Amino acid sequence: MPRQPRSKPDDATKLLAEAMGLIADEGWHRFSFSALSRRSGVPLDRVYAVFPCRHAILKTLGGKANEAMLASAVPDLLEQPAKDRLFELLMSRLDALKPYKDGVRALVAAARRDPVIGLTAACNAERTIAWVMDAAGLERRSLRGLATSRALGLVALQVGRVWLDDDADDLPKTMAELDKRLAQIERFPGWTLRAGEMPSPPVAEADEVPQAPVM
Template sequence: MFEEYNKRNKAIVAALELAAEGGWKAVTFPAIAMRSSVSLADLRREFTCKTDILRAFQAEIDAEVLAKSKPATPEQSPRDRVFDTVMTRFEAMTPYKPALRRISAALCCHPAEAAQLIPSSLAAQYWMLAGAGAKLDGPGAGLRVAGLASIYCKVFGVWLDDDTPGLDRTMAALDRRLKNGEEWLARAESACESFCRFACGFMPRGWKRRERGEATEPAAGGASANPAGT
């Protein structure tokens, strides 16, 4: 990871090293500049605030996981593919676990700062599902992304404290929550489809033709549909 050692990546690595040593509070742009030999002017070009560094780190992890993703095979269930993709993500983050542990502890005490990561975290889960070959169209797409984000958040906490060589605790927690999530998603999608069919019953006739831009049928006897004849 971070094979392309450009200014942006240097700053990310420096920030993670500082976080591992002194916590999130120790991560300041002057400290990053000193550690990475990247000027403050260049850091400003790359980042607006400290949270941008975490978003950039998430994007780098996304890219590494997707690069390692393999095409879906019929032998694997969707849940197994998602399981493998998420575990690949945890493996990619392992070298940075000390930093992530301290950053996570700090953000738990600063919910407003943590909330800034919600959009990028949801985007990360979207890409994890894409890498796993999951279905990402239709009304269930948002449910899948939000559901995996919830599962990942809970398992991430387990992973931070899991020092077993094979990440046994993490795998057990992920497998259990994915199974429960799969069952919940099936029920939610079924309810959503039933609601859509119910709602369609209240649509006025001809709405599908109007959406496609098709002309309405002329009035009987070829008379104008305009009662005033204009």
């Protein structure tokens, strides 16, 4: 008899929602997989199949947000100015994180005492920006592309702080902050988005495709 799969396709979605809810309610340091199993009704072995360690929760959260972001990268997106492309992509990512905002707040608070959270998020944020630039059709391998990448990383950090305190449904403060920050780096000498722009999206080679980010 063939072995049964240890997790179901919908386990990851369900467990992510329950895990972020548990983190919001109990905090990162009080989180346990046994509590997640009881809360979700998913057996502990299937919890392990989805989340073999606590930081796998961060990877799944980041992956879900980036899938939503990249789903917004429709062909018409490349016909827009670079600033508008980046705005659409980054806002789509934040929209996807809205259901988990209370849990994200708890993670940000826990990062002050758990440097592994901050380190994991920082390392994977760089890969997220690589995906953003790729989807937006921006060249990222030149010195100017690298400068734009670093600037976008700072933008994401600053906008994320505003997003955490922006509880309005349409996120007006977040959108205003993102628009302002993108306009700033577009004007900055040497870091202009136009300088790193390509006429068509870059095609990454198989071994150069950025890995799925954590957050």
